[in-house]
Each structure stands twice: as structure tokens, then as C-alpha cells.
């Protein structure tokens with residue numbers, strides 16, 4: 001593939017912004033929306049997004065306020081761009097594929113591919129062909145079903161799910177995969193928040209967040225760690241503003257001084273339009289990449305010492321004694337960690353850490369929010385367990401204004417897991433599924449995303465079905481992932497728009513175009529709605545409003561149900577046809593299989609849906625001991641040889657997951673180009689590299705394979721010392737497939753050791 005250089009690169013650098021949103025966000029959202037579709041469709045999408053009778057924003061999983069408390073414009077810049085990117089009036093027809101060979105398309109940038117518009121009819125690439133050609137739905141699904149049936153074992157197929165998929169389709173997909181005979185259900189969560197699920201599961205017994213929007217609004221102290229809400233979950237800034245207005249404090253822990261963490265101008269409030277907005281972070285902790293574990297270990301050590309100095313005044317002994325195990329071992333371990341290690345790992349001064357500690361002591365409640373800056377490190381799981389230790393010391397679990405808050409990116413990534421999309425669902429779920437549908441679900445674990453790539457490379461997986469998303473670009477080690485996909489007998493993608501996963505494909509390849517979140521969905525039983533679960537476990541309905549992008553689109557539910565019928569033949573206990581015609585019948589079955597979904601149809605019909613209670617808030621911990629667990633986490637920091645930097649991949653502001661909407665990163669002041677690497681000026685001086693030098697990024701890993709991202713422009717930037725930052729997915733090529741977080745197998749995309757070499761070719 002040839003996205004090494006973008007012909008439209010025209011780099012301009014301006015000072016990073018010190019505030020986020022305000023009027024420019026509205027202008028940019030409208031500009032992009034109107035570049036995609038008509039004013040009428042733009043108005044229709046914006047009036048319906050995140051409204052009770054409208055559709056859920058596919059942009060991220062941040063929750064909406066309760067019905068009655070929502071604005072008429074309940075969306076952010078990125079949500080508006082994303083929904084109108086989906087609602088675009090541009091169309092890709094069969095003529096487009098006649099004109100462009102697959103090789104041509106593979107030469108185009110991700111930006112170009114996305115800009116071509118909505119896919120409109122099923123397409124096939126036959127073995128040896130250079131182009132995709134049209135294919136009818138019946139033939140396409142039979143072709144895929146025949147390939148699945150021809151495999152030696154169901155475990156030679158992978159069923160990948162991205163977090164856009166709604167609950168009903170996700171439930172049917174995992175039902176189909178398990179009735180077919182495999183647990184190979186890798187998902188995008190394997191690549192991003194897997195460490196959260198694992199760490200929270202071990203400490204608290206459930207891999208989900210425990211807080212509500214009300215908790216956020218009324219917390220005394222919120223940590224925002226390794227997360228950039230201004231770009232990735234922008235409406236979180238309105239919530240943090242409310243925290244501040246209620247007297248709460250915010251500590252931002254990040255390697256970069258992100259604009260949204262500094263100051264927020266609410267675009268719907270006079271103070272945000274004409275005023276200076278609201279300062280967000282009371283303290284910005286400019287930490288080294290990978291230093292979060294050491295920071296929380298330091299805070300825990302300080303809390304224990306403060307308790308020693310004034311017994312009974314710092315720790316919540318009642319909570320610890322009633323709800324937890326392992327406190328004494330943990331406390332003994334925490335005291336042994338040395339300050340010199342802590343200061344090296346964090347790059348902070350002891351005074352800075354003590355200042356944070358003072359804020360903790362002054363608070364009655366605390367929440368820790370985090371995202372991939374925490375999870376995508378080798379010690380991501382350990383960091384999350386240490387965060388839970390920190391919260392438990394002062395009883396900050398299960399009380400108002402307190403708890404854990406992993407902030408998810410994909411709109412229904414949490415719901416897909418709840419519906420059973422996981423390669424290692426517990427036996428109790430598999431038993432319930434088998435009982436309900438009259439079969440025995442396979443018990444052995446399936447492949448996650450990284451193991452799935454390895455299986456394709458080794459020839460152990462031969463058919464890949466991707467439902468939503470862009471697996472090729474979202475996955476680490478791009479060269480290895482591309483080899484893996486090209487080695488498959490068949491790859492198929494259920495998609496709304498063209499992306500790299502269609503151009504890097506197997507011997508046979510299928511594009512199966514589907515409805516978007518904003519498209520009306522009419523089936524035999526009438527107009528349907530789907531449901532989603534947000535980051536705070538609220539489950540609600542989503543109803544598309546626009547005429548579908550083409551008369552040949554099928555919904556994801558319909559595609560999965562029809563494929564299942566063709567693959568499995570007669571399944572008297574699984575009424576696929578009925579499921580396709582009436583999604584309410586799917587929800588009736590979900591209610592009987594998935595805990596917490598009793599009376600699903602009735603409860604989700606209420607305005608705003610319903611909340612799935614988190615048992616930890618009621619003192620129930622589903623751990624082996626029935627209690628929350630203090631853990632001893634070995635001190636760890638990334639080892640970076642001299643002359644090297646620790647690279648994190650990140651999104652630009654004008655980007656949604658793997659999809660760039662432009663070449664600009666407005667808040668960071670990097671405009672017109674994406675092949676840039678941001679490095680602290682003092683590190684540049686030490687490395688003998690100048691601002692705007694052209695370099696190749698070369699990652700260092702012990703397998704001897706050279707992973708090189710070519711032709712990057714160096715931008716002197718206030719990144720923390722020793723860190724570098726460059727855009728995803730361009731830098732995925734640098735993340736070795738085997739470089740994963742301990743215990744979660746999540747790629748370490750925020751901690752890649754790289755050296756900068758003069759570029760062989762200047763861009």
C-alpha cells in the first residue's frame with residue numbers, strides 16, 4: 001500500500017491551542033457537514049442525533065443527559081462531522097469499481113477512500129481478479145456460507161466486530177458464530193480497552209465503569225488520565241465544566257497539554273461564546289509516557305504514610321474491612337517502592353506529586369477516568385489495578401461522586417461485549433445461550449484480535465468476516481496484518497464506506513454494504529429500532545431517520561440472519577427469519593440469556609431506556625473471594641535505550657478512529673499534513689535533530705524485524721521529555737504484533753520504543 005506520502009501534504013504549524021470548542025467547533029462541524037450533504041439532510045441529522053426519539057451518535061460512547069435535560073443540539077463537533085460523514089450524499093456505484101482496480105484503490109490514502117461516499121451494492125473480488133464486480137445478495141451470502149461450510153474446523157473462521165454494531169446484531173452474530181462452532185469473536189475492544197476489562201475484572205469482579213453522569217457532576221476530584229476528551233469524547237467537557245461549577249477539582253495527567261484539558265468554551269452558553277470559558281484542569285500533570293503506574297503507586301504510598309502520621313484520618317478502614325481483601329500485603333508492597341524510581345518513571349518532581357496528594361486528602365469523593373494512554377502499555381492492566389487500589393484506600397467505590405470510569409471510544413463497544421461478543425465469555429453465558437437455542441456452545445476460548453492475526457499468518461484461520469470497522473488499519477503491525485489478510489481464502493466486510501480493509505483482501509473478497517445508524521430500517525415487521533449501551537451502562541433505543549443510502553442495502557441484522565440460515569441450514573430452535581423481520585423478537589431472546597435485560601422490550605421503550613446497575617455500587621464483587629481485591633503490582637517503567645524515544649500513536653482532532661476528515665489537527669496546531677512526529681525541543685537538541693527535519697521512525701523490538709514508518713516531519717512540541725507522538729493509523733506499522741500488554745494482549749500502541757533516522761527520501 002502506498003500511504004507513505006500524501007500528495008496533499010502542506011505542513012503548517014501554529015502554537016497549540018489553549019482552549020477547546022467554542023464557536024470555531026460549530027463552524028467546523030457545519031463546514032464539514034455541508035461539504036458532505038445538503039443543508040436539509042444536515043438539519044435532519046443534527047436535530048435527531050442523541051435525541052430520545054432519534055438515533056445514537058456513533059462518534060463515541062459518552063452518555064447523554066436524562067430525557068428532559070437534553071439540549072436541542074445534543075452533539076459535539078466530532079459527532080456532527082461523524083454523522084454527516086455517514087449521511088453523505090456521495091455514492092460509490094459499480095461504475096466506480098469498474099474504473100478503479102483494487103491496486104489503484106490501495107494506492108489511495110485513507111482520507112481519499114473515505115471521501116468517495118457510501119457503498120451501495122454488494123461487490124465481489126473473485127480469485128485472481130484485479131477489480132471488484134457486482135454480485136447479488138443471494139450469491140454473495142451463499143459464497144460466504146459455502147466457504148464457511150468447507151472449512152476443516154469452525155475455528156478456521158474469524159468473526160470480527162467493531163463497536164459501531166448495535167446490540168441486536170451483535171447478539172445474533174455471536175449466536176451464529178457459536179452455533180457454527182467457534183468462539184473466534186475478536187473485537188475492537190481487544191485493541192483498545194481490553195486492559196480495562198481485565199484489570200477491573202481482577203480487582204472488582206466486573207470490567208465496566210461504576211459511575212454515572214451525576215457522579216461526574218458532583219465529584220470532589222476527578223482524574224483524567226491518558227485521555228483527550230476535547231477530541232475523542234468532546235461532550236465530556238460539558239460534564240467536566242459542570243463538575244467545576246459545582247466546586248469539584250480536576251487533575252489532568254497526560255504526556256501532552258491537550259487543549260480540552262486546559263479550558264472549555266461551551267458553545268451553547270454565553271460564557272462559552274463571548275466569555276473566556278471555564279478552566280478545566282486545576283493541575284496538569286505532564287507525565288512521561290508509561291509513567292501512570294508509578295504515579296498511582298506514589299499516591300498510594302503517600303496515603304499510607306499520611307495514615308501512619310495521623311491514624312484513622314486518611315484511609316476508609318470501614319470500607320476496606322467490609323469490602324476488600326489483600327490490604328496488608330498491598331500496603332507492605334506499596335511502601336517498598338522507591339522515590340527515585342517513581343521520579344524517573346513519571347518525569348515529575350516530588351513536589352508535583354505531593355500537590356496532587358494534597359488534593360486527594362482534601363477530597364471527600366474521587367473518580368478516575370482513563371482511556372488508551374493507560375491501557376495500551378505493557379503494564380496497562382497493572383496500572384488499572386493500581387488505580388483501583390488508590391480509589392479503595394479512601395472508599396471511593398460505590399458512593400456518590402466516586403468510582404472508576406474507563407471512557408470508551410466506539411459507541412456500542414461496551415454493549416457488544418454485554419451481548420456476548422468476546423472470545424472468552426464465561427461458561428454461565430455459554431450455558432444460557434445453549435439452553436435458549438438448543439445447542440452446546442463451544443467452551444474453548446477463541447482468538448482475540450492479535451491472536452487472530454497470528455492465526456491468519458500461520459494459516460490456521462482462513463476466512464475473515466469483519467462487521468463494521470476497518471480491521472486492517474485499526475490493527476497493529478500493519479505489514480504483518482496485511483500479509484495475514486492477503487493470505488486468507490476469503491475476506492468479507494459488512495461496511496457503510498470504503499476503507500483499507502477492502503483493498504487489502506483475501507483471494508476472494510466481499511463488500512457487503514449496510515445501513516448506517518442514521519438510516520431508516522424497515523423490515524417485514526415494519527419500521528425497526530436498535531439498541532446500544534454507552535460507557536455508563538445506559539441502554540437505549542436508536543432510530544434511523546434518513547432514507548437509506550441505496551435500495552440495495554441490508555441491515556446488519558438481516559445480513560447476519562441470512563448468512564446464518566445459509567451456513568447452518570435448518571435450525572428449528574433459532575428462528576433467523578423471524579429475527580430479521582422483527583428485532584423485538586431478538587430482544588425477547590436477549591432478555592432470556594443476558595443478565596440484567598429482563599423485560600428488555602418494555603424497558604427500552606421508555607424514554608431514555610434503562611440503566612444496567614453495576615453490582616460494585618451495591619457492595620457486590622464477583623471475584624473468587626466475593627470481595628474487592630487489593631493487588632500488589634510490580635513497579636514497572638518502559639526501558640528506553642539512550643538515543644531513543646517512547647512513541648505514542650494518537651488521533652488528530654479532525655479524525656474518527658481510522659478515518660481522517662482532513663489533514664488538520666486544529667487544537668495541536670498541526671495543519672495540512674499527518675506524517676509528523678511531535679517531540680519535546682530539549683529531546684530534539686539532545687538527539688541533534690532540528691524542527692522540520694525529515695526522518696523515518698524505526699521501532700526497536702527483539703524479533704529482529706525492521707519496522708519503519710517513512711518520511712515524517714519533526715515538529716518541536718511540548719510533549720513530555722522522552723516521549724514522541726505521531727498519528728494513528730499511519731504509525732501502526734511500528735507496533736510489533738507481539739508487543740502487548742501483560743494479561744490483556746492489548747497492543748502497546750502508546751509505548752513503542754523508536755529511533756529517529758534521517759529520512760532516506762525527503763517528502
Ligand code: SF4
Nearest residue numbers: 057059060076079235
Ligand atoms: S461526545 Fe461522543 S457521542 Fe457525544 S456527540 Fe460527541 S462524538 Fe457523539
